[in-house]
Amino acid sequence: MYTYEYPRPALTVDCVIFGLDENVLKVLLIQRLKAPFEGSWALPGGFVDMRETIDHAAQRELQEETGLENIYMEQLYTFGDVDRDPRGRVVSVAYYALVKFEDYKKVRGATDAMDAAWFAVSELPPLAFDHDKILALAHQRLKNKLRYQPIGFELLPEKFTFSQLQTMYETIWQKELDKRNFRKKILQLGFVMELEEYQTGHQHRAPRLYKFDKEGYLSREAKGADFEG
Amino acid sequence: MYTYEYPRPALTVDCVIFGLDENVLKVLLIQRLKAPFEGSWALPGGFVDMRETIDHAAQRELQEETGLENIYMEQLYTFGDVDRDPRGRVVSVAYYALVKFEDYKKVRGATDAMDAAWFAVSELPPLAFDHDKILALAHQRLKNKLRYQPIGFELLPEKFTFSQLQTMYETIWQKELDKRNFRKKILQLGFVMELEEYQTGHQHRAPRLYKFDKEGYLSREAKGADFEG
DNA sequence: TAATTGTCTTGTATAAAATACACTAAGATT
DNA sequence: AATCTTAGTGTATTTTATACAAGACAATTA
Numbered sequence: 001m002y003t004y005e006y007p008r009p010a011l012t013v014d015c016v017i018f019g020l021d022e023n024v025l026k027v028l029l030i031q032r033l034k035a036p037f038e039g040s041w042a043l044p045g046g047f048v049d050m051r052e053t054i055d056h057a058a059q060r061e062l063q064e065e066t067g068l069e070n071i072y073m074e075q076l077y078t079f080g081d082v083d084r085d086p087r088g089r090v091v092s093v094a095y096y097a098l099v100k101f102e103d104y105k106k107v108r109g110a111t112d113a114m115d116a117a118w119f120a121v122s123e124l125p126p127l128a129f130d131h132d133k134i135l136a137l138a139h140q141r142l143k144n145k146l147r148y149q150p151i152g153f154e155l156l157p158e159k160f161t162f163s164q165l166q167t168m169y170e171t172i173w174q175k176e177l178d179k180r181n182f183r184k185k186i187l188q189l190g191f192v193m194e195l196e197e198y199q200t201g202h203q204h205r206a207p208r209l210y211k212f213d214k215e216g217y218l219s220r221e222a223k224g225a226d227f228e229g
Numbered sequence: 230m231y232t233y234e235y236p237r238p239a240l241t242v243d244c245v246i247f248g249l250d251e252n253v254l255k256v257l258l259i260q261r262l263k264a265p266f267e268g269s270w271a272l273p274g275g276f277v278d279m280r281e282t283i284d285h286a287a288q289r290e291l292q293e294e295t296g297l298e299n300i301y302m303e304q305l306y307t308f309g310d311v312d313r314d315p316r317g318r319v320v321s322v323a324y325y326a327l328v329k330f331e332d333y334k335k336v337r338g339a340t341d342a343m344d345a346a347w348f349a350v351s352e353l354p355p356l357a358f359d360h361d362k363i364l365a366l367a368h369q370r371l372k373n374k375l376r377y378q379p380i381g382f383e384l385l386p387e388k389f390t391f392s393q394l395q396t397m398y399e400t401i402w403q404k405e406l407d408k409r410n411f412r413k414k415i416l417q418l419g420f421v422m423e424l425e426e427y428q429t430g431h432q433h434r435a436p437r438l439y440k441f442d443k444e445g446y447l448s449r450e451a452k453g454a455d456f457e458g
Numbered sequence: 459t460a461a462t463t464g465t466c467t468t469g470t471a472t473a474a475a476a477t478a479c480a481c482t483a484a485g486a487t488t
Numbered sequence: 489a490a491t492c493t494t495a496g497t498g499t500a501t502t503t504t505a506t507a508c509a510a511g512a513c514a515a516t517t518a
Binding site for chain 3: 178180181184185188198200201202203204205206
Binding site for chain 1: 230237238239279286309310318
């Protein structure tokens with residue numbers, strides 16, 4: 001038992017993990033093992049330990065509930081409404097990340113969850129707590145972030161075609177893009193490197209493969225990829 | 230005394246309040262009344278009560294320590310390193326806002342602080358805790374936000390001249406702008422309304438006054454003031 | 459009242475970036 | 489060889505960003 005002079009809210013973390021399955025944006029959910037919301041689907045998450053940073057808590061909870069390890073997540077927002085948890089006052093710091101769906105396609109419910117599974121963002125089950133709000137904000141942020149930073153490469157295999165890249169952008173933005181202009185813009189940004197390899201095995205012309213050009217990206221960033229001034 | 234089954238971090242809020250004094254970007258600090266860091270300058274802030282949202286806690290603490298009331302603040306980031314507070318584990322949700330410096334020029338240390346005062350962002354005293362980190366992040370965010378949203382009008386009097394507006398942008402961005410191009414861009418954005426009034430009393434041509442055009446801004450936002458696609 | 463001072467206000471030419479748009483190329487299959 | 493399907497490419501137009509200099513006007517002073 002732990003005693004304090006003043007009452008303290010409990011502190012949790014919640015993780016919004018996005019992945020791209022073909023052309024569908026999905027999110028990783030767990031099925032809750034305990035009350036409240038027993039059996040409901042929810043974002044992976046849990047209580048922050050005293051001896052870990054909140055970033056670490058997010059990583060740990062994700063691992064414990066879904067098995068995903070070493071996922072770099074970014075802090076999203078802290079949710080602190082008074083009645084967001086029926087157990088009492090619980091403040092939750094939300095994180096989000098993009099992962100390669102292929103690498104984590106088969107998730108199992110790990111230690112602290114009945115089950116874990118991917119759901120299309122457009123067809124979600126009812127979620128526990130205020131997790132629908134958290135997820136909506138994360139989706140919003142994802143869309144914005146993609147504009148300025150070359151995240152999203154994390155969603156693709158190491159070598160990818162221009163079609164795959166474009167489809168990813170179209171999926172996350174929910175909008176069709178022109179092939180030629182898209183190619184022009186991406187090449188101009190210098191985020192990708194052309195490879196001398198082609199993706200074969202389909203019944204049509206073999207598309208060239210590309211990979212993310214980290215150096216190109218960083219040198220651009222150093223130059224100051226600023227928009228205004 | 231309050232007892233819990235598991236230990237809990239304490240939860241605080243901290244507020245970064247920016248104001249523009251002539252051409253100098255300033256931030257509102259308080260001088261701490263108690264240990265730790267007694268007598269040090271720090272961001273206004275304090276513990277979250279059980280029956281208030283974290284947003285409310287930020288407003289309340291700001292009021293209690295500086296007297297500023299009804300300031301709309303935006304959540305910035307949550308700081309959760311293990312050793313950021315010598316008293317033990319304390320997680321802090323940071324908020325930031327812009328206020329009209331003129332309206333709050335004379336701050337007093339209110340109930341919970343020895344003193345409160347404005348400091349130029351470029352000439353800060355040593356700060357308590359990790360408040361330098363918080364402030365740096367807030368400044369960063371402020372600069373970015375100004376690009377996309379017409380905040381900053383909160384920093385000016387209701388009626389302002391183009392010079393004042395431009396000087397504000399130059400101060401926050403720390404960069405000189407071309408007068409003609411600046412005027413063109415702002416007018417094109419439709420954020421301001423021309424008034425039939427002029428600012429007199431100086432020994433030179435009287436500049437026209439403008440005010441923030443909320444309708445113009447909102448209609449633009451509805452149209453989708455998007456940058457890409 | 460004419461000249462001076464200091465800021466306010468305005469336009470145009472050029473360069474860069476975004477957009478719209480349609481055909482040929484090349485594997486795979488029949 | 490013909491067909492199917494996706495890959496790949498260029499140009500003209502519009503929009504936006506940038507660079508840049510002179511006259512307008514109110515107040516003050518000679």
